[in-house]
Amino acid sequence: MSERPHFSQPLDDGIHDSLWQWAQETYGLKGVWQPLWLNGLPLGRLNDKWRDLLLRGWPDFLRENSDGLHLDGKNWRELGENLQQTAAGWRDSGLLPGWRNELFDVYSADGQSLFPLERSAFRPLGLMSHAVHLNGLVHRDGEWKFWIGRRSPDKAVAPNRLDNMVGGGIASGETSTNAVLRESEEEAGLNAALLGGMGLQNKIRSLRPVSRGLHNEVLHIFDVVLPATVRPKNRDGEVAEFMLMGVDELLAAMQNCEMMHDAQLVTLDAFLRYGLLDPDHDLSKWLRRIRFEEEA
Incomplete structure (x- = not known):
């Protein structure tokens, strides 16, 4: 058995076309979005609701030009603190529910934490x-299968939906490797020793409108091949169950809209890397186009 998963037979054309249609309908910068410039860098995108709220909250500091809204501070620390206060004001007035009390880093295009x-x-x-996603693969009964988690019914976002074995945001000051190790312990009960063969496979950009604004995230995708005797076990209450699913089961879940969007995207990235997708199909070309590389 090869330690690297591989599927010798690509999916049929109809499945490729269906998955490509899903990707086109789900992803992309649809609608009207105004660029948000922070200290001269184009870092954000605003719909009309959040544009108007920013203009009301920062009347003396925001400049609106033909290329978007410009918000400047004396330095990045001051600007970040002021934006944090603005977000807290939105929370207190009921405009920003779901406050997480967690900090993420805002980065420049060249990967500098601002x-x-x-x-x-x-x-x-x-x-x-930035977020991490971990594909857990097992070779069992003569085929490669994926460990898939079902999110808790108590989750605020996408309850009961299917997810990758492990997934979560990269906290401020945290590396992607540290984040995936932390999330693996919390979500799946897997320690670093069991993840010794884990590796970063890809980084792709997920961009899609959501009810709160714009989901604009870099997905750091890791894969690990687990022994057939290992079974993930949730510890933080965020995963209701883990299931070992073959390709046919995964495709049925995708077609029934049972998977979280980004979890499905991460799984399709694995499908492409392991030979299930035709590299010349438009879906595969798009998956390669959304790979994320920091500017030099």
């Missing part, structure tokens, strides 16, 4: 966040 900000403020401002 300032931390409350996680729940990223979508309203269209700022780029």
